[in-house]
Amino acid sequence: MNKLKEMRTKKKLSFRELSKLTGVSPSYLCDLESGKSNNPRIGTKILISKGLKTPVDELFFNE
Template sequence: MEIKVGEIIRLKREEKRYGLKDFAKLVGISPGYLSQLENGHKVNPKLETILRIIKELDIDIDMLLGLEKEGENINVKIPSLLKLVLAKDRNYKVMEDKDILKKLCNIIDKALESKYLVEDQMLYALFLEDIYIQIETILKRYMALQIIKYDLE
């Protein structure tokens, strides 16, 4: 999946809750031009325009241009909405298996049904946090087992 500069700008703008017209006005360009940048129809904007955009959106220019420094974890810099786009593409592949999809739906159903059993909002939030921690713990266990299995082979 290829992520383009315009997509990063749009996702970061939406993450910061700027409307297209308001943000275009803020950086001194027309809404139509901003839309064309975000949709990839304009691919060579003036440097001053890009600099104003990255300043207002707090985007790292190296990340925007796809320049990753050695040993640097680029995931820390990717806007959260962009992470969702990347995860969605990856998750579609997992959910193509009907048995896995059924199990995931059952897990989500149980978590949602629990809201009616644990009526207190704070306790339900703690319940969900416990589920999250348990998933992390189980994942680490299975990743370790996977490493052991490959070492034995």
């Protein structure tokens, strides 16, 4: 998920920092960015989007 990495790095957040904001584990965030896991549940998408203050559709559906 290149958009996830782009948004996270743009906001200068580490995996650990984003994890604290979202409640999503750092390892899962890493897996999403690297493509090891590419189909997160909608609830997870919402948590990440809120943590990054980015609309869910912009983050996950415009790739």
